[in-house]
Amino acid sequence: MxxxxxxxxxxxxxxxxxxxxxxxxxxxxxxxxxxxxxxxxxxDQHEYTLDEEDRRVQDVIMKPEPSRNDTIILKKTLSCSYPNMGFNEALKEENEKLRLELHRSQSNYDVKQCEVIQHLLDVTEVAATSITETTKGSKKVERNYSDAASEKDHSIDANSPKKSDSRTTSRNTSSVSSGHDLLSDRGSHRYEEWNADLLGCCSEPSLCIKTFFYPCGTFSKIATVATNRHMSSAEACNELMAYSLILSCCCYTCCVRRKLRKTLNIMGGFIDDFLSHLMCCCCALVQEWREVEMRGIYGPEKTKTSPPPSQFMES
The missing domain is CATH 1.20.5 (Single alpha-helices involved in coiled-coils or other helix-helix interfaces)
Structure with a gap:
């Protein structure tokens, strides 16, 4: 045995x-x-080239000064990428993605990538203005026909051509401005003020109470957006405890607020940030997190690792 x-x-x-x-x-x-x-x-010593359509799209995108005649080529490519969307909606979608990438590149101080993304934004803006001008132009032609008919019916005045010219020029300027506003309404937060008030923390009592009794949770979310790096609540608690030992916790949270302002492109100064956290740190944290929620810009999520799948070997 x-x-x-x-x-x-x-x-x-x-x-x-x-x-x-x-x-x-x-x-x-x-x-x-x-x-x-x-x-x-x-x-491999072969030379690889782009297709004719891909080469045209690349030439249009890489032009230093994009023209309105290239909108047709962009319209074809966007219609293939977004088959269930209109051209205006597809331009908005691409513009929002480019704005988000521009914010990330600015936070990483990548100048070359920022220049490329800014050039792509200019291309989309030119395409949007050309479309709005064509739609406005068709409406303008109809209105001109109606104006001409009314002028024939009524008495002819010598000052009427000047008035029509002023109307057409105002319509042209309004069409160009509306084209720029089409893409710059959403995603552009350059040199703006705080949307959330510093003393408006009582508007969300649950967030205010949670931040008052557990500030590490709210601060970790804010630091994740400001530094573009995931920070857990435990790491935030360790950081706050460490800086509290040297009596500089307020300075540390002030620096995070300054990084958040740069990420969201909000006006302000270092003294304002310091006084905000010195006066009421809880109110400042609530204001920062409410601002992040209003802008809809969230930091990277925590990377999840999974073990490799089990392997079996047959004998």
């Missing part, structure tokens, strides 16, 4: 050793395959 147990134990141990020896072999095979693919890529 005893020798049978010893034999079974040795057999199981040999199986385990054999499986452990196979695992490094599998990794070696995978590494060899990756090296072979890299060698094939390096040996």
């Amino acid at each position: 005893g020798w049978n147990i010893v034999y079974q134990f040795r057999k199981a141990q040999n199986e385990i050793d054999r499986y452990l020896k196979l695992v490094p072999l599998i990794t070696l095979v995978d590494n060899a395959r990756v090296r072979e693919r890299l060698e094939v890529i390096e040996k």
Whole structure:
């Protein structure tokens, strides 16, 4: 009986050793395959070119001064990317995405990427203004026909051409301004004031009470948006406790508020931030989080890691 147990134990141990020896072999095979693919890529001397349509789109986007005649090409590409949306809605969607990427690039101080994104925003704005001018132009032609008919019916005045010219010029300027407003209403928060009031924390009593008794939770969310890096409540609590030991907790929260202002492009100064947190830190935190919710800009989420799936080997 005893020798049978010893034999079974040795057999199981040999199986385990054999499986452990196979695992490094599998990794070696995978590494060899990756090296072979890299060698094939390096040996490839072919020249790859874009299709005719892709090349046209790239030429339109990379023009230093985009023109209104290129709107047709952009309209075709956007209609393929957004088949269930109109052209105006697709432009708004792309503009919102570009604005969000511009905020991230500005927070990371990436100048080259900011220039490229700003150029793409200019392209979308030119496309929007051209569309609004065409729609306004059709309405303007109909109105001109009606004005001409009314002028024939009524008495002819010498000052009537001047009035019509002033009307057409005002309509042209309004069409251009409406085209710019089409894309700049949402997503642009440059040099704005706080939408949330510092002393308006009582408008949301639940958030105010939660921040008063547990400020680390609210502060961690604000720091995540300000630094563009996920911060948990435990990390925020450790940071606040550490700075409280050297009596500089208010300075630390003030610096986070300053980063948040730069991220959201809000006017203000370092002294204003310091006095806000010195007067009532709870009110300042509530104001900052309400501002983030109003703007709809949230930081990155926590990265989730999952274990690899279980593998079975057939003997």
